[in-house]
Amino acid sequence: MSDEPLDLVVVGCGAGGLATALQFLESAPSGRVVVLERTSEKDRGGNTAWTGAFFRLEEDGAPAADFAARMTELSKGRTDRSIIDRLAELAQPTVQWLGHHGVATKSDITYFLTSKGPRLMPVGGGASIVETLSARIGDLGGTIEYGVTAQDLIQDAAGAVVGVAALDSSGRTRRFLARTVVLASGGFEGSAALLDRYLGERGHELAPIAPGGRANKGEGLEMGLRAGADTDGQFERFHGEPVDARSHSAEALVMVYPYGILVDHRARRFVDEGSDTPDNTFESVAYRIWHEADQFAYVIADQKLMRHNIARAVLTDREPESASTIEALARRLDLDVEALTDTVDRYNAAATTGPLDVTVLDGVATQGLEPPKSNWARPIDEPPFVAWPVTCAITFTFGGLRTDAQARVLSRAGEPIPGLFAVGEIAGIYHHKYPGATSVLRALVFGRLAGTAAAHRITKSADAPE
Secondary structure, eight states, X not given: OTTOOEXXXXXXXXXXXXXXXXXXXXXXXXXXXXXXXXXXXXXXTGGGGGSOOOBSBOTTSOBOTTHHHHHHHXXXXXXXXXXXXXXHHHHHHHHHHHXXXXXXXXXXXXXOTTOSSOEEEETTHHHHHHHHHHHHHHHTTOEEEESEEEEEEEEOTTSOEEEEEEEETTSOEEEEEEEEEEEOOOOSTTOHHHHHHHHOTTGGGOEESSGXXXXXXXXXXXXXXXXXXXXXXOTTOEEEEEEETTOOSTTOBBOOGGGSEEEETTXXXXXXXXXXXXXXXXXXXXXXXXXXXXXXXXXXXXHHHHTSOOGGGBOOSSOOEEXXXXXXXXXXXXXXXHHHHHHHHHHHHHSOOSOOOTTSOOOOOOSSOSSOOOSOOOOOOSSSEEEEEEEEEEEEEXXXXXXXXXXXXXXXXXSEEEEEEEOGGGBOOOOSSOOSSOHHHHHHHHHHHHHHHHHHHTXXXXXXXX
């Protein structure tokens, strides 16, 4: 298919890329589209294929009451409000569109024990999005090329993007010429070099939380930058989660750290474990495990926690380490016995006795302890004691290409680059903290926008104003 004129080339086979291609085929039934996917068909889908894909939406698909305010607040006003508003406006129609194509949704509880209600999610998680939309693209005449890695954007003399240069699995260079190119190739969490470049010299220590993230090596970002794109999103931050350091399973989450204490490899506390509900703190706690605890820490708790049903908050395939005394637990974890005993003794002296309620912020705080613990400060004194070794896994990066509310990639002068769109993680919109349950949703919403725009461009000359 090298040099064969196309109407649309999509780079990436996750939620954003598939939504782009499918919406394009619906809007332009005779259109010619190719999706380029670097992995095999078996491994396709990037992060989408591995996530539960919760949506911050009500059961009918309408945005949650705090949707726009939460996104604005967590970014400290840095996320483009027009993008937030467009996402909220098109969320419900996008969920309905998924249903029309065979991706059913359901309300389900999240893995946070303090969750006040369920979130909407696809039945079968993100994998169902990948499988169903891929099949629909084939049904409508689209093509997905596997084992093909995009390398560079092809531009004409005026700077408009007119195609993609790529390498196939045999090392052959191929050119895919098209009126429109949509980058949907994920972030750069799969590139040790780019993690070091943007996060600092220890960036490479961060492993992707799921196999799909390993394929997100940042070529789309670098291609866009060479084509003159501006950047957005906070490059030194990322969405990370605390996972069991012993497990090789994808997304082996440990979300019970607020109910015990979190210590580093010196057996010292380094964070307020109970500063807020875990859905509001897990990302910053994971970041600090990487940044301040040398990428290794331990959740220490007792039977006050274990009497609760914590299965949905602990997704690891490994049982916690257990011992009848803190001293024995320290030896089991290869921690300094005296240091861990001292840490637990100091914490217990500052804590308040009483029952542990894991479902609400209880306001039970330590007294005279540094760092403090603002909630759930109950003593760790009921053996057998338990511990989970935890590390920070990276889900996706925040930094990416600057886009507008139409998913068009903007140049450093602030103008749309003709022929170039970006959707999903490669479009940098997040700053400071990730507003949970928005990532897959925004990939789908802006993928549909990009697909509609690509269909519209068929009727325009390649050099017409955007």
